[in-house]
Structures are given as C-alpha cells and as structure tokens.
Amino acid sequence: MSDEDGGPLPDKIDKIFIIDHHFALNQIDLIENCDVLSNVVVIDSVLKHLNKINIQAFHGLRNVAELEDRQFYYFYNENCIETASEE
Numbered sequence: 798m799s800d801e802d803g804g805p806l807p808d809k810i811d812k813i814f815i816i817d818h819h820f821a822l823n824q825i826d827l828i829e830n831c832d833v834l835s836n837v838v839v840i841d842s843v844l845k846h847l848n849k850i851n852i853q854a855f856h857g858l859r860n861v862a863e864l865e866d867r868q869f870y871y872f873y874n875e876n877c878i879e880t881a882s883e884e
Contacts, residue, residue, distance in 0.1 A: 812836060815872075818846045825854045829861055835868040842874050 815838045821828065828834060839862055847855040862869035 813838060815840065816843065818843045818850075821847055821858055822851055822854055825857050829857050832867070837867075837869045838872050839869055840872045840874065844871075
C-alpha cells in the first residue's frame with residue numbers, strides 16, 4: 798500500500814480519533830483491517846448503541862479494541878458529567 802504521493806504508508810497515524818456509531822457502522826471493515834488506524838477512543842454509549850442495532854459491528858469493534866497493538870481505548874460516559882447519559 799502507498800499514499801497519494803506514491804510513498805509507503807506510515808506504520809501508525811500520530812493522531813487521536815474519537816469515533817461515533819455512524820463511523821463504526823459504515824467503516825467497520827476499515828476499523829478491523831487497517832493496522833495503521835490506532836489511538837482510537839470508543840465511547841461507551843457508541844458500543845451500547847452498536848450492541849442494539851448491529852451485533853456483528855459491535856463484536857468486530859470490541860475484538861479490535863482488545864488487541865494491544867491497535868491502541869483502542871474505552872471511554873465510559875460516567876467519567877465526565879458532560880457525557881453522562883441517564884438510563
């Protein structure tokens with residue numbers, strides 16, 4: 798694989814990504830298969846929503862998050878007053 802300039806892709810992207818449920822649903826193949834994508838924050842409410850609407854995407858995202866070299870992190874909404882959701 799290479800980028801637009803014809804050079805090789807980097808080993809890791811040096812950014813932090815926070816994904817929502819739309820991205821997780823539409824790009825689950827990219828999330829599962831792109832080793833370059835790392836430093837991803839998955840919000841707990843996104844996982845809960847995926848569990849309700851698409852169990853296959855939920856399991857795919859959860860399996861990738863368990864891989865240590867991919868650097869996926871869970872963020873529990875209860876950790877921050879601005880993101881806490883009432884259930």
